[in-house]
Amino acid sequence: MCWTLEVGGDYRHSQASRRMLSGVTPAYQGTPRHSVLRVENLSVDFIRGGLGLHAVRQLSYEIGVGEAVALVGESGSGKTVSALAVLRLLPSRTARVSATSIDFDGNDLTRLADSELRKLRGYRVSMVFQDPLSSLNPLMTIGQQISEVLTTHLGLSDSQAAVRTQQLLDMVGIAGHSRRMRSYPHEFSGGMRQRVMIAMALACRPALLIADEPTTALDVTVQAQIMELLANLRKEFGMAVLLITHDIGIVAGFADRTLVMYSGRLVESGPTENVLAHPRHPYTLGLLRSIPRVDRNRRGELPSIRGMPPNPYDAIPGCAFAPRCAWAIPQCHVSSPALEAVGTDWAAACWVKPNEAV
Amino acid sequence: MLPVSEEKAPVRAPLLEVRNLTVRFPLRAPVFARGRHQITAVDGVSFSIHRGEVFALVGESGSGKTSLARAIVWVRRPDGGSVLFNGVDLATLNGKQLRMSRRGFQMVFQDPYSSLDPHQTIGRILSEPLRVHRVSNVRSRVYELLTLVGLEPAFAARFPHEFSGGQLQRVGIARALALKPALLVCDEPVSALDVSIRAQVINLLIRLQRELGLSYLLIAHDLGIVRQIADVTAVMYLGKIVEIGTNDNVFNHSGHPYTVALMSAVPVPNVTVERNRKRIILVGEIPSPGVTITGCRFHTRCWLRTRLGDPEICTSVEPPLEGRVDHSIACHFTGEVMR
Amino acid sequence: MSQSVIDEPISVSRAQVRSQRHNAWFELILRSPASMAGLLIAIAAIGIGLFANILAPHDYAAVDVTQRFLPPSLGHPFGTDEFGRDLLSRVIFGARTSLIVALSSTLVGATLGVVLGVTAGYFGRASDEAIMRLMDIMLAFPSIVLGIALATVLGPSISNLALIIGFIQIPAFARVARSSTLVVKAQEYVVAARTLGQSNAGIMIRHVVPNILGPLVVLASLTVPGAIVTEAALSFLGLGVQPPTPSWGNLVFDGTRFIYSYPLLVALPGIVLSIAVLGFNLLGDGLRDVLDPRSRR
Numbered sequence: 001m002c003w004t005l006e007v008g009g010d011y012r013h014s015q016a017s018r019r020m021l022s023g024v025t026p027a028y029q030g031t032p033r034h035s036v037l038r039v040e041n042l043s044v045d046f047i048r049g050g051l052g053l054h055a056v057r058q059l060s061y062e063i064g065v066g067e068a069v070a071l072v073g074e075s076g077s078g079k080t081v082s083a084l085a086v087l088r089l090l091p092s093r094t095a096r097v098s099a100t101s102i103d104f105d106g107n108d109l110t111r112l113a114d115s116e117l118r119k120l121r122g123y124r125v126s127m128v129f130q131d132p133l134s135s136l137n138p139l140m141t142i143g144q145q146i147s148e149v150l151t152t153h154l155g156l157s158d159s160q161a162a163v164r165t166q167q168l169l170d171m172v173g174i175a176g177h178s179r180r181m182r183s184y185p186h187e188f189s190g191g192m193r194q195r196v197m198i199a200m201a202l203a204c205r206p207a208l209l210i211a212d213e214p215t216t217a218l219d220v221t222v223q224a225q226i227m228e229l230l231a232n233l234r235k236e237f238g239m240a241v242l243l244i245t246h247d248i249g250i251v252a253g254f255a256d257r258t259l260v261m262y263s264g265r266l267v268e269s270g271p272t273e274n275v276l277a278h279p280r281h282p283y284t285l286g287l288l289r290s291i292p293r294v295d296r297n298r299r300g301e302l303p304s305i306r307g308m309p310p311n312p313y314d315a316i317p318g319c320a321f322a323p324r325c326a327w328a329i330p331q332c333h334v335s336s337p338a339l340e341a342v343g344t345d346w347a348a349a350c351w352v353k354p355n356e357a358v
Numbered sequence: 359m360l361p362v363s364e365e366k367a368p369v370r371a372p373l374l375e376v377r378n379l380t381v382r383f384p385l386r387a388p389v390f391a392r393g394r395h396q397i398t399a400v401d402g403v404s405f406s407i408h409r410g411e412v413f414a415l416v417g418e419s420g421s422g423k424t425s426l427a428r429a430i431v432w433v434r435r436p437d438g439g440s441v442l443f444n445g446v447d448l449a450t451l452n453g454k455q456l457r458m459s460r461r462g463f464q465m466v467f468q469d470p471y472s473s474l475d476p477h478q479t480i481g482r483i484l485s486e487p488l489r490v491h492r493v494s495n496v497r498s499r500v501y502e503l504l505t506l507v508g509l510e511p512a513f514a515a516r517f518p519h520e521f522s523g524g525q526l527q528r529v530g531i532a533r534a535l536a537l538k539p540a541l542l543v544c545d546e547p548v549s550a551l552d553v554s555i556r557a558q559v560i561n562l563l564i565r566l567q568r569e570l571g572l573s574y575l576l577i578a579h580d581l582g583i584v585r586q587i588a589d590v591t592a593v594m595y596l597g598k599i600v601e602i603g604t605n606d607n608v609f610n611h612s613g614h615p616y617t618v619a620l621m622s623a624v625p626v627p628n629v630t631v632e633r634n635r636k637r638i639i640l641v642g643e644i645p646s647p648g649v650t651i652t653g654c655r656f657h658t659r660c661w662l663r664t665r666l667g668d669p670e671i672c673t674s675v676e677p678p679l680e681g682r683v684d685h686s687i688a689c690h691f692t693g694e695v696m697r
Numbered sequence: 698m699s700q701s702v703i704d705e706p707i708s709v710s711r712a713q714v715r716s717q718r719h720n721a722w723f724e725l726i727l728r729s730p731a732s733m734a735g736l737l738i739a740i741a742a743i744g745i746g747l748f749a750n751i752l753a754p755h756d757y758a759a760v761d762v763t764q765r766f767l768p769p770s771l772g773h774p775f776g777t778d779e780f781g782r783d784l785l786s787r788v789i790f791g792a793r794t795s796l797i798v799a800l801s802s803t804l805v806g807a808t809l810g811v812v813l814g815v816t817a818g819y820f821g822r823a824s825d826e827a828i829m830r831l832m833d834i835m836l837a838f839p840s841i842v843l844g845i846a847l848a849t850v851l852g853p854s855i856s857n858l859a860l861i862i863g864f865i866q867i868p869a870f871a872r873v874a875r876s877s878t879l880v881v882k883a884q885e886y887v888v889a890a891r892t893l894g895q896s897n898a899g900i901m902i903r904h905v906v907p908n909i910l911g912p913l914v915v916l917a918s919l920t921v922p923g924a925i926v927t928e929a930a931l932s933f934l935g936l937g938v939q940p941p942t943p944s945w946g947n948l949v950f951d952g953t954r955f956i957y958s959y960p961l962l963v964a965l966p967g968i969v970l971s972i973a974v975l976g977f978n979l980l981g982d983g984l985r986d987v988l989d990p991r992s993r994r
Contacts, residue, residue: 219419220579248627249625252629273630283554291582305557475886
């Protein structure tokens, strides 16, 4: 029973050693990562009314055991679609998913039968979404919904499940359980609902939690609470977290590594510290420079990225960011750059790779 | 229901003056429950905006900032207090006069998709204010407006669904500028837009403000944007202003525990900064405006109150908004905040 | 205030893709066989009514007592009635009468219903209460009883029939118009129009009505068959279209007298009536599927 599983000691160790080294260079390089999820060459196309839309192109990434990875991108960048594709949650009628391999926890998800995959979802990997109200059943009490996860996935009896539900609510900071357990979702505030979603997601101690814009619908003060909760629970459970967000601000305090997507492609990936302080892709750089900062006395106009994200239906021969890029050279409009290492465990997909600090 | 303003316009009146504004919403109670309950969304708010000034109103959802904006642009009559535009109390105007004075203050909405009529072309949308106010040369004005906000005149023939959010927000801004107003009320003007588009629209607003000498009432929850462009900032909590002052004062010398917590909750995209920041994480969420809170309205979540060992005054006496002209705070222990 | 204040104009790249959506509803109608059939039947019925004098092989009122009760033949495809009049010609001209009544009554009902419904929904409060309770009262009477009562008072004529049936339809249109108005009223573009100084009438005409047309078109197409049936019922009762002018209703009525001896006199106009009603219903359902996203799968 997964609840009683002890967290492997090697995670804490690797985490500690990484943190020790992280000031200068990340703990390791290349492949010898002990990964919980490894995605290779994931592509997703949507077919709509005879038009093909490339939502995700040739995406490869890896999430280490217990690692927090942020996937950053704006709407239409393919960040959510790529995560849904990994878990085979896209409608098969309109979405074409292809990948060389998707290795999760020792299973190749590209070959796994639907029934096997269903067992993994909610058990070894679970998701938290942006809108907790629509993810919760309005006609069931909070207690019933959490217990349901426990009884179906873990085969607990009703009374065992009730005890666990209380523990889970405790864990996510919801006090006064007996009354809370009998409440319905609409009686909870947005932040409380998101806590319930997290409790449900963590019910089986998953190896990976995918949090898709978990705080976008929340106020900043509540966002801070939820992000702190997620960070604490990650440490406590030793689980890996894939944080999908459009807000590059929230990754700084949370993610070990940051992946930046633009127009369906990974444009930069690396240790959060490096990517945020000294990005090597013009999009990352432009984005970071254009964000008004609350910690700076800066006034007047912002250095903005010109133009707008490309239409996903358009075929772009070169780099998708080239039309908006201040550093673009003729080559950028012709051929698309591949991810190229710019440091330890750090890569950018750019022909120019400007070397400027934010 | 509204107090009649008897005074004449002062000589150097502020562009907009809001006095003791109150907005209530009826809460439909069950039939058997006695009486009719009300929610006070805006609870006696006063401030003024001068010509050429960018005034920011900051608050989380439920703070009443949107209700306040709607009352100021007079699409919802306030339940108390008054709004003076150019020294004239809007409550004293008849329908025709009000329509005329509307030329002076216009609004930019949060969601460009729902604030533009999907059945009208961009040209028709932009010409509506011109036709209502019988401005001549509608066509050339529409082209001029489109150019002003950085769009091509040819867009006039297209429908809203053909555009992206950023472009539509430019149309929304152009519509608000059509009547050459002096004040623009911008309700979360960029929060519905893609991240890489936000800076463009903010810059457009900054340039328009500078070039046309506009005043803004900027309503936002994003403190970064407010810090970037506002001259004066007011922080709202549960229908009241808890801190107001020049941007420098509010951001660099915050005097209300809520302002401090709000600022510390805004994430900064830099690992070193995040690591070394002092974080104040508030407990709980903003209470529902239907709940009556005695004493300071922030006391249920106040970190300072906890630190000071729960002083009795916080739960019994509501602190008034007081201080200097350029910085007022509603807290009994504002000295402790600055420490 | 004319200078451009932007780095560069933005191109209109995603426009091409999105504008394809514009004529999509028509495509959807074409794709569904049932709604396509409905559309064809409705067009055919209206065409027959429109060109009745060209299509009809005989004068619908030409009496010939030597030719009574003829069975269908080449000269008289539907046979003849008790006065020796050509039944097919009468059915064709009956289409004209029935459709004039059905369409004009729907127009009357829709116009008045929309005015009342939009007013109620837009202003709310007292006017909403007053208008909608009035509609409830109208709905409390069975429509056929209301129709009979009004027809008795006003007297039978085609224009009165259209007015009466239109009157009966008012509550249905008012309700749909009101609820759609409530949705549109909450949209920010309505608030925006108010901040621009647009008058209430201007907002209702320019913003509310165009945005509630979808559900109203659906309702109208579903109302037409009901109106045809009501017209038939009133004519059947002798309160509608008066002889010798044929309508589908009084053709069936006249035929019933000979239902045992010459059943075709009832059956043929009845079948045509049923097909037309079915056609408008199918069209209405198809339009609803297309225009109302909630019923889309």
